[in-house]
Amino acid sequence: MRNLLSTTIVAGALAMGSLGAAGLATAAVPAGPSNVTTTINGLKADGFDVIVNRVGTAPLSACSIGAVRPGHQVTRTDSGFPGDSLTTAVISKTVYVDLTC
Template identity: 50%
Template structure:
């Protein structure tokens, strides 16, 4: 029973550490560009992008106000009994505010 408790604590710690290392805010492209370029770049990096728009300008002429981290989903488990725990990132989300 102690092994199961330790494995649960270890899995929780690994997940927290893994999610803490994610830095989606720094994943935002820097320099000039339009909102569509930023969104495309983030999607190419594997992010699910949720766009919050202010106004109704096309994304090609809108600018990015902020890129904020969203929820990341991961799974920590053994691939086979007796293997070490491994964490797999399933999904990572960012919010892009455009104006």
């Protein structure tokens, strides 16, 4: 069960990265307090800068995920040398995780 949940989280995070904002809005958010740190760590492992919006003062272990929302993505377009074709690289990508504690 735990491996299935981890696979679902990773698959959701990969879908978010490839689909952009639409992927974040439609990705499944796991339920339960033990999945908060797993979700956050999974998103960080996938290269996201994670910003946590937390409502309540309970410990993190007592929190649940309300939403995972897209944030700003920073890209850089460069040709390398004059005359080369342009390439665009993602420098950073942000995601917001809403918690209820």
